[in-house]
Amino acid sequence: MSTTINIIVFGIGNVGSTLINQIIEKQAFFKEKFQVDLRIPVITNSKKALFTNKPLLLNWLDEFQALSQSYTVEDIFNYVYQYQLENVIAIDVTANDEIVKNYISFIQNNFDIVAANKKANTLHLDFYKELRRVLEQNDKQFLYETNVGAGLPVINTIQDLNHAGEKITKIRGVFSGTISYIFNRFGNENTTFSKILVDAEKLGLTEPDSREDLSGSDVARKLLILSRELDLKNEFKDVKITSLTTEKIDALSKRNYSISKELFDKEYEIAKITQPANSVLRYIGELDAVNNKLEVKLVSVSENSALGQLKGADNLIEIFTESYGDIPIVIQGAGAGKKVTARGVLSDIIKIAKHIKSKKQRLVI
Numbered sequence: 001m002s003t004t005i006n007i008i009v010f011g012i013g014n015v016g017s018t019l020i021n022q023i024i025e026k027q028a029f030f031k032e033k034f035q036v037d038l039r040i041p042v043i044t045n046s047k048k049a050l051f052t053n054k055p056l057l058l059n060w061l062d063e064f065q066a067l068s069q070s071y072t073v074e075d076i077f078n079y080v081y082q083y084q085l086e087n088v089i090a091i092d093v094t095a096n097d098e099i100v101k102n103y104i105s106f107i108q109n110n111f112d113i114v115a116a117n118k119k120a121n122t123l124h125l126d127f128y129k130e131l132r133r134v135l136e137q138n139d140k141q142f143l144y145e146t147n148v149g150a151g152l153p154v155i156n157t158i159q160d161l162n163h164a165g166e167k168i169t170k171i172r173g174v175f176s177g178t179i180s181y182i183f184n185r186f187g188n189e190n191t192t193f194s195k196i197l198v199d200a201e202k203l204g205l206t207e208p209d210s211r212e213d214l215s216g217s218d219v220a221r222k223l224l225i226l227s228r229e230l231d232l233k234n235e236f237k238d239v240k241i242t243s244l245t246t247e248k249i250d251a252l253s254k255r256n257y258s259i260s261k262e263l264f265d266k267e268y269e270i271a272k273i274t275q276p277a278n279s280v281l282r283y284i285g286e287l288d289a290v291n292n293k294l295e296v297k298l299v300s301v302s303e304n305s306a307l308g309q310l311k312g313a314d315n316l317i318e319i320f321t322e323s324y325g326d327i328p329i330v331i332q333g334a335g336a337g338k339k340v341t342a343r344g345v346l347s348d349i350i351k352i353a354k355h356i357k358s359k360k361q362r363l364v365i
Contacts, residue, residue: 002037003357006085007349008076008111009043011094012064015116018342019093024058026346036353041085042076043068046096051079073102077109087356089349092117093342103131107140112356114348116146116341121225125233141355143348148175148222149315151340151347152333158229158319161329166321168230170328172286173317174310175222177336178205178213179244179283181313186272187280187303193268194261205313205336209254214244216283216296223285223294232292239294244283275300282307306330 007023009016023038031037043050043060048068056063080088090106092099092115100119107113120131121144135142148154161168174180178200185196200206206213220239227234243250249263271281279300284307286295301307310316315335318328334340 002031002035003353003360004037004039004087005349005353005356006080006088007038007040007091008080008088009040009091009093010099011092012043012045012061013093014338015341015345016091016093017061018338019091019345020056020060021058022342022346023349024056024060027055030350030353034350034354034357036350036357038349038353041083042079044071044076046094046098049076053083073105077105080109087353088112089114089352091115091345091349092120093345095119103142104134107131107134107138107142110138110140112140112352113142114345114352115142115144116345118144118147118221118225120144121147121228122221122236125228125235128228141352143351144225145348146341146344147225149317149331149333149335150177150337151344152315152317152331152335154317154331155225155229157329157331158226161319161321162230166323167289168319168321169290170286170288170320171223171226171317172284172320174282174307174315175219175285175317175335176213176283177313177315177334178210179219180310180315180335181205183281183283184310184312184314186268187308192262193264197261197264209257211245211250211257216241216243219283219285219296220294223287223296227287227289227292227294230287230289232289234292234294239296242295242297244298271298271300278303280308282310306332 009020020040023040027038040056041052043064047070049071050064050068088111090111090113092113094117097119100117103113103120121128145155158168181200182196186193197210201210220236220241223239224234224236249257252260275281280303281298282301283298306318307316313336314332316330316332318330320328
């Protein structure tokens with residue numbers, strides 16, 4: 001018999017919409033392979049929600065636009081209770097703080113959680129600890145593999161190593177697909193930094209204001225998440241960030257910034273030509289777990305190294321441990337994009353669904 005899993009999706013932007021479509025398209029596959037029936041009774045954006053007791057079709061967005069209504073989180077809880085929905089998973093594919101404020105209420109109302117949103121894992125350490133205390137108290141799961149590396153198995157690998165007693169000494173790598181694209185091209189092409197940055201913007205690889213990518217804050221948040229996986233007690237302020245922008249560039253209005261990208265060129269051309277021969281620039285995050293140091297910085301590496309051979313917009317993370325010594329575990333692949341991120345979220349959903357099904361089977365026995 002199939003176990004019904006009810007999925008509440010918060011956020012229908014690029015990743016959320018792609019996730020919903022992936023679930024609809026693969027619904028029969030999951031039912032046949034794992035005997036889990038994934039249903040989506042509630043879909044929300046920041047203002048409205050669609051409540052439905054019918055199976056969603058690929059034209060669900062038309063239904064959302066026609067039938068969605070203003071809502072509160074309490075409305076969702078009431079709907080779940082009214083229709084006696086079991087095995088509920090809240091899916092956070094937003095990028096805001098508001099939904100995170102409800103995580104503890106979700107757990108206390110018998111929801112598991114899957115999040116692409118990084119905020120819950122980068123807020124104050126007191127909240128981080130309280131969230132995990134409530135999860136344990138209520139026997140619920142919170143999965144967030146896509147917080148670092150989108151669809152790459154970075155967090156799972158680190159958790160498995162850590163739980164097996166393997167001492168992780170250092171983690172470093174290129175954690176941003178946007179920045180990877182920029183420096184991979186800059187190292188191999190005779191063109192300006194500003195030209196490549198504009199190309200990245202046109203391809204949709206950056207935030208609407210690309211200074212957000214260049215600030216290093218996103219890489220810093222990922223380092224912070226990984227440090228906490230190793231039980232290191234860090235806050236965001238503990239990450240030393242060397243930004244790729246300057247005070248002068250940061251002070252520009254968004255309009256003036258859009259026409260002033262050449263302000264980057266002199267500094268990065270000098271950095272490029274003054275580095276050692278056969279080297280390339282890479283913007284990396286580095287976690288020294290032995291000394292508890294977290295740093296985001298621009299470095300020069302050999303073009304023959306793993307980092308030096310990066311292509312496209314790939315992420316590459318090196319995990320150094322006591323057992324492996326100087327030879328790191330290397331995880332490489334697409335670290336951004338709506339399809340791989342949605343697939344990573346879906347993978348977490350299936351893990352929880354299989355756990356729920358297994359737990360129910362044990363109770364029956």
